Amino acid sequence: MKNKIIIIGSGFGGLSAAIHLAAKGYEVTIFEKNSKLGGKAGEIVEQGFRFDTGPTLLTMPFVLENLFNVGNFNINDFISIKSKDIVTKYFFNDGTNFYQYFNRDRLLLEFEKVCPNSSAEFIKFINYSKKIYDLTAELFLFQPFLEIKNILQLKSLKTLFKINRIDPFRTVHNANNGFFKDKKFVQLFDRFATYNGSNPFKAPATLNIIPFVEFEFGGYFVEGGIYRIINALEKIAQKLEVKIYKSSNVEKILVKNQKVEGILIDGEKFDAQIIISNSDLFNTYKLLIGDVKNSEANKYIKQELSTSAIIFYWGVSTNSENLEMDNILFSEDYQKEFHQLFDQKVVPNDPTIHIHISSKKNFLDAPKGFENWYVMINAPSINKQNFDIEEIRERVLQKIKKMTKIDLSNKIVFEKFKTPLMLEEETSGLYGSLYGPSHNRFYSAFLRQRNKSSVIDGLYFCGGTVHPGGGIPLAILSGKIVSEIVDKNLR
Numbered sequence: 001m002k003n004k005i006i007i008i009g010s011g012f013g014g015l016s017a018a019i020h021l022a023a024k025g026y027e028v029t030i031f032e033k034n035s036k037l038g039g040k041a042g043e044i045v046e047q048g049f050r051f052d053t054g055p056t057l058l059t060m061p062f063v064l065e066n067l068f069n070v071g072n073f074n075i076n077d078f079i080s081i082k083s084k085d086i087v088t089k090y091f092f093n094d095g096t097n098f099y100q101y102f103n104r105d106r107l108l109l110e111f112e113k114v115c116p117n118s119s120a121e122f123i124k125f126i127n128y129s130k131k132i133y134d135l136t137a138e139l140f141l142f143q144p145f146l147e148i149k150n151i152l153q154l155k156s157l158k159t160l161f162k163i164n165r166i167d168p169f170r171t172v173h174n175a176n177n178g179f180f181k182d183k184k185f186v187q188l189f190d191r192f193a194t195y196n197g198s199n200p201f202k203a204p205a206t207l208n209i210i211p212f213v214e215f216e217f218g219g220y221f222v223e224g225g226i227y228r229i230i231n232a233l234e235k236i237a238q239k240l241e242v243k244i245y246k247s248s249n250v251e252k253i254l255v256k257n258q259k260v261e262g263i264l265i266d267g268e269k270f271d272a273q274i275i276i277s278n279s280d281l282f283n284t285y286k287l288l289i290g291d292v293k294n295s296e297a298n299k300y301i302k303q304e305l306s307t308s309a310i311i312f313y314w315g316v317s318t319n320s321e322n323l324e325m326d327n328i329l330f331s332e333d334y335q336k337e338f339h340q341l342f343d344q345k346v347v348p349n350d351p352t353i354h355i356h357i358s359s360k361k362n363f364l365d366a367p368k369g370f371e372n373w374y375v376m377i378n379a380p381s382i383n384k385q386n387f388d389i390e391e392i393r394e395r396v397l398q399k400i401k402k403m404t405k406i407d408l409s410n411k412i413v414f415e416k417f418k419t420p421l422m423l424e425e426e427t428s429g430l431y432g433s434l435y436g437p438s439h440n441r442f443y444s445a446f447l448r449q450r451n452k453s454s455v456i457d458g459l460y461f462c463g464g465t466v467h468p469g470g471g472i473p474l475a476i477l478s479g480k481i482v483s484e485i486v487d488k489n490l491r
């Protein structure tokens, strides 16, 4: 008899786990509470505009490609991934612009344009970043978390015994300060800590692995939008006979004698020997098991949450010639911004703004003469709205006008937004947090939830809030890792 495996949620992690396990011959069922798959990766298609609602940038595309290969599919038959020549354009408060070219020669020239000798500083920095990647990727990204057999590999032992080589005892900011004379570059590289919702002024410099991934492997977009990946994964999951139930909210994971028995949906019981939760970690513990007294849950739910976001989706009647597909408008005082986000738990009064305009490359994403602006600022994870969205909107518009000279006040013809509480409602991320626990302590990486429960038999985890971490590639890897553990345990 085939083993029955239930997956709760259809984010990148859940879909990846389903595809890996179905390709191995298991009977897999996904229950997704929303009417569409994808979780944080969503889509708005209205009035001639199309927006990705969550992730907009694809990194480490080889991870996604490998997922298609698992079921013997060719990614090119489903989606078209394009490399970005300019990954991001940065706007600083002193009027400086910086283009993050993927091409290394152009990039080095760009560094020199902003600050003489900074290209040499960058080369030193990226070699250091590569060293962290080389020392940690196998141990922390591609494998189950610190399993004895992995630790005993020579390379892992070297990493653990010479832990200071992965720079966990300085903060991201302190390390970057040591590399770059020009404070603008310190701010630019500090920002990568926000890729998993952390605070660069507190998080360990080990997170300086992230710039290596983006500068070395590049940044990518998908023809037709990131959501085309979700469509493609749904298709291949179905070809592998994964059963997918949408609009099916799992109310409870049923546990008896510390062993999973099944789940409850609308009071109906579905039996399963294996349950993989792709829901937010805190949500899994708090709502699904309801057993927060168990020692494992206690260890995790006390951790500080990663950031949330406020996102505006604006259809605008403009052709912004001085903007790229991705643009960052930095705040003047970065430390204050993170103090407000994490300590005061308020929306920063001068937030860094990310403007993503997919219609720059995906021309069908907006009518001719219009653009689709996805405008995101970091926000604290909060259980009660403590800001006025109209006031934030005005602040954001004023800042865009000041830094880009584009006045949108009379040009917005379509409008939607998301707040932390709306994100919580849609994705189940506690208080709208995007990546579960933050990485703000030097030992945070060691406190990441493993992919298998050590307390409840048959309970597993995948997705961006557990090992190995958040973002599209890591969520996909979590699905791969959990499938390997499940397969090993069942055999």
Ligand SMILES: Cc1cc2nc3c(=O)[nH]c(=O)nc-3n(C[C@H](O)[C@H](O)[C@H](O)COP(=O)(O)OP(=O)(O)OC[C@H]3O[C@@H](n4cnc5c(N)ncnc54)[C@H](O)[C@@H]3O)c2cc1C
Pocket: 008, 009, 010, 011, 012, 013, 014, 031, 032, 033, 034, 037, 038, 039, 040, 041, 053, 054, 055, 056, 057, 058, 059, 248, 249, 250, 251, 278, 279, 280, 283, 309, 311, 376, 426, 427, 428, 434, 462, 463, 464, 465, 470, 471, 472, 473, 475
């Ligand atoms: C605004 C924003 C911008 C981002 N930008 C980027 C980016 O540019 N690049 C990048 O790589 N990453 C980015 N990310 C992060 C990335 O989107 C996530 O890390 C990734 O999509 C998370 O996938 P996941 O597997 O954790 O599942 P999630 O997306 O968290 O999905 C979990 C699913 O489980 C479902 N679920 C939860 N509870 C239940 C239940 N009880 N019953 C049934 N179903 C349930 C939810 O409805 C949801 O569909 C961004 C995220 C956001 C929100």
